Amino acid sequence: MGVLGEAWTWLATAGHWVGDGGVWHRLQEHVTVSATALLIACAIALPVAFFLGHLGRGGAVAINISNVGRAVPVFAVLALFMVSPLRNSGSVPTVIALVLFAVPPLLTNAYVGMAEVDRAVVEAARGMGMSGWQLFLRVELPLAHPLVMTGLRSASVQVVATATIAAMVGQGGLGRIITAGFNTYNTPQVVAGALLVALLALLVEGALLLLDRLIGPAAARRAPAAGAPAAPARKDPAAQDPARKDPARTTA
Amino acid sequence: MSTRGCLAANDWICGEYLRSRGQELTDATVQHVWITAVSVAIGLLVAFPLALLARSRPVFAGPVLGLTTLLYTIPSLAMFSLLLPLFGLSAGLVITGLVLYSLTILVRNILAGLDSVPEEAREAARGMGYGPGRLLWEVELPLALPALMAGLRIATVSTVALTTIGSIVGRGGLGNLIDDALQNFFKAQVLAASVLCVLLAVAADLLLLGVQRLLTPWTRIRTPRDTGRKGDKTRTGDTAPASAGAVG
Numbered sequence: 476m477g478v479l480g481e482a483w484t485w486l487a488t489a490g491h492w493v494g495d496g497g498v499w500h501r502l503q504e505h506v507t508v509s510a511t512a513l514l515i516a517c518a519i520a521l522p523v524a525f526f527l528g529h530l531g532r533g534g535a536v537a538i539n540i541s542n543v544g545r546a547v548p549v550f551a552v553l554a555l556f557m558v559s560p561l562r563n564s565g566s567v568p569t570v571i572a573l574v575l576f577a578v579p580p581l582l583t584n585a586y587v588g589m590a591e592v593d594r595a596v597v598e599a600a601r602g603m604g605m606s607g608w609q610l611f612l613r614v615e616l617p618l619a620h621p622l623v624m625t626g627l628r629s630a631s632v633q634v635v636a637t638a639t640i641a642a643m644v645g646q647g648g649l650g651r652i653i654t655a656g657f658n659t660y661n662t663p664q665v666v667a668g669a670l671l672v673a674l675l676a677l678l679v680e681g682a683l684l685l686l687d688r689l690i691g692p693a694a695a696r697r698a699p700a701a702g703a704p705a706a707p708a709r710k711d712p713a714a715q716d717p718a719r720k721d722p723a724r725t726t727a
Numbered sequence: 728m729s730t731r732g733c734l735a736a737n738d739w740i741c742g743e744y745l746r747s748r749g750q751e752l753t754d755a756t757v758q759h760v761w762i763t764a765v766s767v768a769i770g771l772l773v774a775f776p777l778a779l780l781a782r783s784r785p786v787f788a789g790p791v792l793g794l795t796t797l798l799y800t801i802p803s804l805a806m807f808s809l810l811l812p813l814f815g816l817s818a819g820l821v822i823t824g825l826v827l828y829s830l831t832i833l834v835r836n837i838l839a840g841l842d843s844v845p846e847e848a849r850e851a852a853r854g855m856g857y858g859p860g861r862l863l864w865e866v867e868l869p870l871a872l873p874a875l876m877a878g879l880r881i882a883t884v885s886t887v888a889l890t891t892i893g894s895i896v897g898r899g900g901l902g903n904l905i906d907d908a909l910q911n912f913f914k915a916q917v918l919a920a921s922v923l924c925v926l927l928a929v930a931a932d933l934l935l936l937g938v939q940r941l942l943t944p945w946t947r948i949r950t951p952r953d954t955g956r957k958g959d960k961t962r963t964g965d966t967a968p969a970s971a972g973a974v975g
Contacts, residue, residue: 478812545881546928548888551921554905558912636802643804643895644909653808657895662811669808673801680800 481663482670491667496651498671504647505675508566509634512573516630519574520581521623528589528619529611537586544579549640557644569641569648576637577630584626588619628683635679639672649675733915741915748916751904756923759900762893763886763931766822770829770882777830778837779863791834799831803892811896821893828889829882836878840871873946876939880932887928901927 485491492498527533549572556568592615600614616623642650652668655661733741745752777795781788801809806824814820844867852866868875891902899906901920908916940947 542884546884546888546925546932548891548902548921548924550891550894550902551905551917551924554909554917555921557909558914558917632800636800639802639804640892643892643906650802650804653804654895656808665808665811669805672805673809676800676802676805677797 478662478666482666485663485667486670491664496655498649498652501647501649501651502671502675504566505635505638505649508569508641508648509573509631509638512570512638513577513631513634515570516574516577516581516634517627520578521585524582524585525589525611525616528586529607529615531590534586534590537583541579541583544576547575549576549637550643553641553644553646557646566641566646568644569638569646572641573634573637577634580630580633581626584629585619585623588622588626589615591622592618624683624687628680628687631683632676632680635676636672737912737914739914739918744915745919752919752923755901755904755920756927758898758903759887759890759924759927762818762821762825762890762898762900763883763927766825766886766890767829767879767883769822770826770833770886771879773826774830774833774837778834778841781834781838782841795831795834798827803828803889804895807892807895816896816898818893818898820896821890821898824893825886825889829886832878832882832885833875836874836881837871840874840878841867843874844870869943872939872943876935876942880935880939883931883935884928887924887931891924 490497494500524537527537552572552575553568556562556572561568561571596614596618597610600610605613638648639650639653641648642652642654649668649672652671653665656664656666656668732743734743734747777791781791798806803824806827807820810820810823814823848866848870849862852862857866890900891905893899894902894906897903901924904920905917907913908920
């Protein structure tokens with residue numbers, strides 16, 4: 476593939492990495508915006524999901540919100556922000572759009588994780604005299620942990636991927652390398668930018684999976700088996716599924 | 728161009744825009760529907776054999792699921808850009824990217840649907856002398872339909888939204904209008920195209936739900952056991968994540 480070779484040459488050129496529109500600067504923009512949005516989304520979605528899950532209410536809302544999120548094009552949302560007064564506020568439009576798209580997977584997965592905790596275990600904990608807080612911290616949260624992490628993973632990957640689209644409306648981030656390449660008919664640069672973005676997304680995915688393996692399920696597996704959310708272990712490792720955006724339940 | 732009126736004022740909502748650019752909106756919507764429909768159809772045609780392969784040969788299950796999952800991780804803008812050297816600026820590029828994205832959800836849901844077929848039903852069919860082909864077509868497929876349709880709906884809704892990114896190569900249906908309107912802050916056009924896009928997704932979802940209801944009349948029969956189990960049907964249809972998530 477000649478193009479891949481040329482893309483490699485583009486990447487190997489030191490001049491493309493430095494300066495204002497250079498890779499390092501774009502990467503820093505990308506990561507900053509993604510991390511900010513993810514933190515805000517977690518701060519909004521997780522408390523709400525835990526609270527609703529603890530009470531066992533609002534399930535329909537939690538499930539359906541993710542379906543709504545899927546139907547709204549990121550590009551359209553960003554474009555709407557960019558023709559509004561928000562366009563003069565730096566990277567605020569991108570952050571808001573990313574938060575909007577990170578909340579559904581976080582909220583839905585955390586809620587489902589809480590809701591699927593075995594009722595018998597909850598009853599037993601109550602019978603042992605646990606308070607609401609103790610029940611949440613010692614029983615519900617540990618058992619909901621795997622699904623919460625799944626939500627966090629898919630939200631993170633989604634945020635990193637979506638931050639790329641910000642370039643289409645003139646915001647910063649790694650996507651700018653791609654759009655700049657398109658504007659100058661520089662295919663090697665387009666491919667090089669795409670490789671960088673894809674690599675970053677895969678890296679985030681891989682890092683989170685690894686983190687989860689190291690500190691996540693091991694703890695969950697030692698949890699009382701009776702209370703483990705019934706999940707048939709899949710035969711394949713690939714079932715650890717980043718692709719799954721959320722409990723893909725549909726509105727009936 | 729009238730000097731006064733909502734076009735000149737660049738209002739968000741503008742009847743004059745809808746009247747004067749109706750044809751443009753229609754054309755973009757038609758392109759959008761066409762790209763989405765073709766992508767999902769091809770996705771289904773590719774996903775089905777893949778799912779059957781993953782099921783009959785467990786050796787392939789890991790690679791098939793792993794690869795489709797990997798593809799799903801690649802951001803859309805990057806996906807379309809990586810296909811550029813192969814396709815040039817064409818609708819084929821956008822459709823190929825969308826097909827690759829739809830595979831993940833479709834393969835998973837088809838597999839989940841086939842897994843949900845009760846073993847007794849298979850045994851009974853075999854006992855009645857059904858061969859593997861007829862078993863698949865007349866017993867397994869109908870029973871897997873709810874999960875398959877759920878996957879199809881998710882894939883379709885996602886594809887409608889993702890099609891807008893195709894505007895990077897000028898083949899993004901309503902996304903093209905959004906892209907054009909961005910250059911000169913044309914609020915009415917950005918809003919109209921965005922709203923149409925969401926309406927399109929909702930319409931497609933409802934249409935497929937209707938098709939699912941038509942194809943699975945037996946799920947509509949309410950037995951006493953079902954009453955009070957709201958959302959039961961959707962639950963079977965959606966084996967997607969709960970099962971996967973907890974594997975963590």
